[in-house]
Amino acid sequence: MKSYRKELTFHTKTRRDYINITSQVESALVESGIREGLCLVNAMNITASVFINDNESGLHRDFERWLEKLAPEKPYNQYYHNGYEDNADAHLKRSIMGREAVLAVTGGRLDFGTWEQIFYGEFDGMRDKRVLIKIIGE
Ligand code: ZN
Numbered sequence: 001m002k003s004y005r006k007e008l009t010f011h012t013k014t015r016r017d018y019i020n021i022t023s024q025v026e027s028a029l030v031e032s033g034i035r036e037g038l039c040l041v042n043a044m045n046i047t048a049s050v051f052i053n054d055n056e057s058g059l060h061r062d063f064e065r066w067l068e069k070l071a072p073e074k075p076y077n078q079y080y081h082n083g084y085e086d087n088a089d090a091h092l093k094r095s096i097m098g099r100e101a102v103l104a105v106t107g108g109r110l111d112f113g114t115w116e117q118i119f120y121g122e123f124d125g126m127r128d129k130r131v132l133i134k135i136i137g138e
């Protein structure tokens with residue numbers, strides 16, 4: 001069995017952002033040389049997510065509005081966590097949107113469902129954050 005590991009780094013200009021990372025994961029799969037197996041993609045920070053959904057800008061605005069209703073950024077003092085930090089909302093948003101995506105690798109390609117794309121969801125950006133890609137198989 002082969003295994004391959006790669007880190008991606010992100011530094012968003014805004015506190016929250018959604019970035020399509022599908023092509024970067026596909027490149028990692030090509031670099032791995034693995035044709036059959038599993039590909040894990042996970043955020044390495046507890047205020048960011050990796051998730052799979054539609055590449056449609058209206059949907060991304062809907063995510064943003066929905067997450068702000070569930071866990072509004074402000075006022076900061078509404079959260080117990082915000083004694084030393086201001087990112088409680090980002091931890092909650094990350095929990096809702098998930099830590100990782102796992103994809104089947106079939107015939108050297110990511111075995112997506114219809115319209116599926118991989119996204120990095122940033123909820124407390126403007127600093128370096130990492131995403132781990134781990135691919136195992138043969
Ligand atoms: Zn925090």
